[in-house]
Amino acid sequence: MRNLHNPEEPSKTQLQRWHNQTKIVFASFHEAPKTMHMVERSTGIMRSNICFYVRDWKKNDTIRLVKTDRDPFTNCLAGYYSTNPEHWPKPVHDGPQLEMFE
Numbered sequence: 001m002r003n004l005h006n007p008e009e010p011s012k013t014q015l016q017r018w019h020n021q022t023k024i025v026f027a028s029f030h031e032a033p034k035t036m037h038m039v040e041r042s043t044g045i046m047r048s049n050i051c052f053y054v055r056d057w058k059k060n061d062t063i064r065l066v067k068t069d070r071d072p073f074t075n076c077l078a079g080y081y082s083t084n085p086e087h088w089p090k091p092v093h094d095g096p097q098l099e100m101f102e
Helices: 012-031 036-043 047-059
Strands: 064-070 077-082
Touching: 012 036, 012 047, 012 077, 036 047, 036 077
Parallel strands: none
Antiparallel strands: 064 077
16 A cells, blocks of 8 residues: 555555565575576566665675676676675785785
8 A cells, every 4th residue: 555645655565575575685695606687587586676685785795796707598797796705705915915914
């Protein structure tokens, strides 16, 4: 049911659907590094929605680009993202100078 006082405000049903989608997408990226297209195909959630979630998670540093490689479905270059810190790339040290202070 629409909020008649403020038509721009989403309904409780819309908020619940958004919350459920974010959980599903987050879990999908947590399993293994995937492209947004791979997540769309596995979850059925539209890629445009996934792009919004990834944008917000990038701002909060809860998702990272793991690698750039060919998408298995489109054969185009795509970013593989992960919400699992175990999959994130390790920081690169620029030689022995930085190791002195660790």
